[in-house]
Amino acid sequence: MSSEIRLTPTSFVVLGLVEAAGEATPYDLKNMVAASLGNFWSLQHAQLYSEPQRLTATGYLAERRETGGRRRRHYRLAAKGERALREWLAEPTAELTEMRDLALLKIFFGANPVAMAAEQVEAHRGKLAEYEEIMKRAGADLPAGVRLSLEAGILAERTWVRFWSRHAE
Amino acid sequence: MSSEIRLTPTSFVVLGLVEAAGEATPYDLKNMVAASLGNFWSLQHAQLYSEPQRLTATGYLAERRETGGRRRRHYRLAAKGERALREWLAEPTAELTEMRDLALLKIFFGANPVAMAAEQVEAHRGKLAEYEEIMKRAGADLPAGVRLSLEAGILAERTWVRFWSRHAE
DNA sequence: ACTTAGACAGTCTATTTTAGACTATGACCG
DNA sequence: CGGTCATAGTCTAAAATAGACTGTCTAAGT
CATH class of the missing domain: 1.20.5 (Single alpha-helices involved in coiled-coils or other helix-helix interfaces)
Structure with a gap:
């Protein structure tokens, strides 16, 4: 739980997806993104590997790592992450659609x-x-x-x- | 004219605006962006200082620098930049609107x-x-x-x- | 049993972009 | 002469992007 980080939209995408799944590996997240929100909020799959690590290091997520085989990392929401997500969802935004065409x-x-x-x-x-x-x-x-x-x-x-x-x- | 660079949409924003203006300083570009395309293609004003330098170093733009006062940099299209812009404009794209809301x-x-x-x-x-x-x-x-x-x-x-x-x- | 294709899963690096604080210059007004 | 506002530009750390690259597992064909 090192020094604090800025929570970006990417962070909330990860927190939100992890909450929806209960527990998820980066690869799961990648598939969830591809199937749904990737259509309106694109991100690099590499982000789905690095962002959970950042969030784990700062206590927003908890990680469980497989001991054998691929040693996949499984993430779930920690209390801190849950709280952050709740607060973010509750706060309306006046920010407009930003488009790039x-x-x-x-x-x-x-x-x-x-x-x-x-x-x-x-x-x-x-x-x-x-x-x-x-x-x-x-x-x-x-x-x-x-x-x-x-x-x-x-x-x-x-x-x-x-x-x-x-x-x- | 150092090693080649990748031309990104940001590059073409700069090339396009410089062409429209004939000659422009980064500050001019900043104002042009704010007044028009910034509404649908946002970018950081700092980019409008660094990107023209990149483009100048690689021969897409020509720079004229004021000798006194603020020593502003004025940019105009070089032949290479003109060509690159033409080609980019002529090439249709199937890329979709990307939105972030x-x-x-x-x-x-x-x-x-x-x-x-x-x-x-x-x-x-x-x-x-x-x-x-x-x-x-x-x-x-x-x-x-x-x-x-x-x-x-x-x-x-x-x-x-x-x-x-x-x-x- | 062996191999190999394809799906699954993850890593890495260089470059670009973002956020936003910070600095400086010039012009006009009282 | 000093202040204030618009003008003009610089800097840095953190985050995101593009996209190549590397492994692992399964199942089907030989």
């Missing part, structure tokens, strides 16, 4: 929108279809928060499909 | 959406109003690409206002 950046600097549009429409349609599929299959059993963020993703993708379609000529 | 992340992990919604509606309404104001005042004279990305921002903000309003109860 390479296609839009190119347009801004004068790239030809028609040339961009075809690929973008297709890519966004694909994402939209994927989300709608998840919603159709699993929508009803999803935890409320997960479903809500999925809905947000669907709305956002629809917006982009509309936007780019308009410029596809 | 703290409020949504909290919701995902079970935060109370009603508690989040009030602040979010207000913040997004504010942003939307700001964009619409710019569009109303300057819309007609804006370069096409700039106007288009502004339109995209407006659509996105409307989507978010609608989403959060629905949950504001």
